[in-house]
Amino acid sequence: MASFKTLDDLEDGQRVLVRLDLNSPVEDGEVQDNRRFDRHAETVRELAERDCGVVCMAHQGRPGRDTFVSLEQHADILGRHVGKPVEFVPDTFGDRAISAIDDLAGGEILLLENTRMCDEELPEEEPTVKAETEFVKALAPEFDAYVNDAYSAAHRSHASLVGFPLALPAYAGRVMETEYEANTAIAERAFDGPVTMVVGGTKASDVIDVMTALEDKVDTFLLGGIAGELFLRAMDVPVGRDIEGMDLFDDQWAENETTIRSLLDDYGDQIRLALDLAFEDDEGERDEIEVLDVEEKDRAFLDVGSNTVSEYAAIVEDSEAVFVKGALGLFEDERFADGTVGVLEAIAETDCFSVVGGGDTSRAIEMYGMSEDDFGHVSIAGGAYIRALTGERLVGVEALRG
Numbered sequence: 036m037a038s039f040k041t042l043d044d045l046e047d048g049q050r051v052l053v054r055l056d057l058n059s060p061v062e063d064g065e066v067q068d069n070r071r072f073d074r075h076a077e078t079v080r081e082l083a084e085r086d087c088g089v090v091c092m093a094h095q096g097r098p099g100r101d102t103f104v105s106l107e108q109h110a111d112i113l114g115r116h117v118g119k120p121v122e123f124v125p126d127t128f129g130d131r132a133i134s135a136i137d138d139l140a141g142g143e144i145l146l147l148e149n150t151r152m153c154d155e156e157l158p159e160e161e162p163t164v165k166a167e168t169e170f171v172k173a174l175a176p177e178f179d180a181y182v183n184d185a186y187s188a189a190h191r192s193h194a195s196l197v198g199f200p201l202a203l204p205a206y207a208g209r210v211m212e213t214e215y216e217a218n219t220a221i222a223e224r225a226f227d228g229p230v231t232m233v234v235g236g237t238k239a240s241d242v243i244d245v246m247t248a249l250e251d252k253v254d255t256f257l258l259g260g261i262a263g264e265l266f267l268r269a270m271d272v273p274v275g276r277d278i279e280g281m282d283l284f285d286d287q288w289a290e291n292e293t294t295i296r297s298l299l300d301d302y303g304d305q306i307r308l309a310l311d312l313a314f315e316d317d318e319g320e321r322d323e324i325e326v327l328d329v330e331e332k333d334r335a336f337l338d339v340g341s342n343t344v345s346e347y348a349a350i351v352e353d354s355e356a357v358f359v360k361g362a363l364g365l366f367e368d369e370r371f372a373d374g375t376v377g378v379l380e381a382i383a384e385t386d387c388f389s390v391v392g393g394g395d396t397s398r399a400i401e402m403y404g405m406s407e408d409d410f411g412h413v414s415i416a417g418g419a420y421i422r423a424l425t426g427e428r429l430v431g432v433e434a435l436r437g
């Protein structure tokens with residue numbers, strides 16, 4: 036179990052500084068609503084209902100990128116999800132921020148400006164260094180407590196994540212608590228029956244890291260996506276054509292060939308690869324081919340085939356726990372969603388313990404009309420999820436332990 040304090044340990048009516056992760060896609064300058072708002076709203080609402088004065092901080096994008104924008108729009112979106120007004124303060128820790136915090140009554144909510152607009156936030160440094168920044172020293176005396184709900188940013192040693200826990204009594208928010216429990220389950224929990232891990236997506240290195248870290252915890256790895264094709268290539272199946280403009284295959288093959296071959300040599304019995312693959316035919320329709328019939332590296336495969344889905348679904352049905360990282364195909368295109376959706380539906384239908392993570396893959400649940408309630412946990416974290424799966428400790432979580 037986690038050895039940090041949670042909101043159950045926090046007294047009502049306090050003035051609290053809450054770190055959220057509202058980092059969102061931005062299209063043409065417009066911040067896109069997403070599950071992070073909905074999840075964090077639960078923590079913020081609870082604190083406001085418990086008569087706390089709630090001051091939220093969060094980041095958006097990275098300096099120099101188009102997504103590095105103000106949090107003004109985030110305040111409106113968050114307010115809609117909380118069901119209460121969230122006042123935006125265009126300042127991180129200066130006079131305007133301090134004066135707005137001083138005026139805050141119990142039950143009211145503020146959102147401060149993008150923490151990454153403060154110079155001291157970003158360089159990754161030790162918590163003790165971050166605790167000595169002007170940012171932390173100016174804000175901390177205004178509060179009774181600090182709550183970190185930003186699990187998905189907890190792998191970053193930034194001031195708003197690791198500095199404040201040294202300056203204030205620190206608690207995990209509801210998102211932090213549930214993400215931590217679910218995402219560390221594979222590394223820390225023992226299951227009575229078979230444990231299965233579905234791994235796919237575009238990043239072979241993520242898949243390799245997960246497989247290497249978890250080979251003794253997982254009975255069967257079900258592979259798909261671009262990563263799965265690279266494993267097929269190591270079995271001499273001529274797949275993995277480069278899509279124009281994207282060095283998805285050849286670069287990754289050059290980087291990972293040796294590790295993929297040794298994973299297959301050492302843990303081949305635990306690894307299932309696609310039996311068939313799907314591609315776009317001349318009429319633009321989905322077509323499928325048996326892996327054994329692929330003779331030339333002349334087309335892009337965009338999903339696993341229907342026999343593979345049946346085989347994978349049967350393995351899922353017999354599992355005690357299933358963890359998902361990465362999609363089995365290009366599910367954003369309905370023609371190539373069968374693998375990802377078929378396996379997710381199999382998970383949803385069984386009563387196994389399940390965790391689905393990865394920013395892109397978990398979007399498939401909503402896109403294809405499945406309910407998050409049918410899964411044990413759907414993570415809103417990307418990088419932090421991978422780190423948790425591979426047993427890496429997250430600095431932001433460690434800082435909460437005191």
Ligand SMILES: Nc1ncnc2c1ncn2[C@@H]1O[C@H](COP(=O)(O)OP(=O)(O)O)[C@@H](O)[C@H]1O
Binds near residue numbers: 235366
């Ligand atoms: N065969 C494929 N060809 C192209 N894209 C694929 C293929 N298989 C999976 N994908 C893409 O992989 C993406 C998810 O990859 P990744 O970023 O590694 O996972 P996540 O963000 O879920 O951790 C999906 O958006 C999906 O479109």
Ligand SMILES: O=C(OP(=O)(O)O)[C@H](O)COP(=O)(O)O
Binds near residue numbers: 058187188415416
């Ligand atoms: O969205 C985030 O990470 P993710 O894309 O790995 O889920 C976090 O907000 C961390 O952002 P960062 O990777 O710019 O430090």
